[in-house]
Amino acid sequence: MADIISLLPDSLKLPPHLSAHKYFFVCSLTVAAWDTLVLSPRTWKLLRTKEWPPLKIIYHFIRVFMPVCFTVTAVQFFDTRWTQSQCDKTYLFEPITTAILLACCSAAHVIRIRAIFDKDRTVFAVMGVLWAVQFVVTAVCCAFYFSVPLLEGQGCIAGPKHTWVGIYWVVPTLLYTASFGLALLRSIKSLEVKQMNLWKLMLRDGLNLYGSIWIxxxxxxxxWFIIKPTGSDDAVRTIVTSMAAVLTTTMTMRIVLSVRGSLVHGGSFTGSYSGSHSSASGSRATRSNPAHTANSVLNINPHPNQTYTIGDIAKQSVKVDSDGKSSVLDSKGENGYDDRHVVPDHNNGALDVKITVDTEVEYDNRYEK
Structure with a gap:
């Protein structure tokens, strides 16, 4: 058996850690390729929108940049004709491009978290500082990578010179931890306004996306810090980095696509689009606006046991007389009342009017422009 192995070319004499590294990188490439295909229809819809806010620009940049970077890195890693002298000149490509990719993804998180907290300056300051620290730290750490000495044909891998270089990934992880925590906090606070089960809450606010990035x-x-390499030619610490970069990018793109409404200023909190409720109690006069409530339902409750529902608000409006009596006025008859819709006065002239407006916004409404 040993004689057979000795006859194999160096490209097939892979140590266990290097072999695992190659298999894991293949998995990362598969995820990247599949995600690129799956998101194509939604990417095209987003591309057709007229606005070009920063969040949209970042999305389309990482959408193209990620597969291009991993394709080049895969050529370096799997091409048996890629020599070590070539690797000495190109090994920094992977850590530098990954740093750029992470910076763009983190910028999208900063913009989005700021938006869901209604442009809160404190939240923006915390996220902005984390992003700035990440940008500086990853740029500095790139100078402390080296070309892992492998046999000819085994590939080109960039490895860290020291263990502390792992802060290259620690700082982005801190930012994604803050992003996940703040998104979770915002979702929990929204339960005070509208109760729903945790599963629906997770899907509505994309908590599964933030959580996947954090995990x-x-x-x-x-x-990176627990696994110990067997020597200078063992790049075991960087096995998971490719999958971390791919999943961070793909989940971030889905976070952008999950924004309902316009992407300007990072969009709005998703919960504000799931339904809105407004009411007015104790009003003496209420008049509906057909231009804004054509598809709404208006409930007038002058008495707890009586409810009057008007479905076609576009043609009718509510008018309250000076004596406290309410009637429904047809838009075509401005000079008369329809006695069939007169609401009886049960409170001696003190009419209470309650208006409830339920609005449902489709997931991709922003694309229909």
């Missing part, structure tokens, strides 16, 4: 990044950090 893959914290796993990568733990792997």
């Amino acid at each position: 893959v990044n914290i796993t990568n950090v733990l792997f």
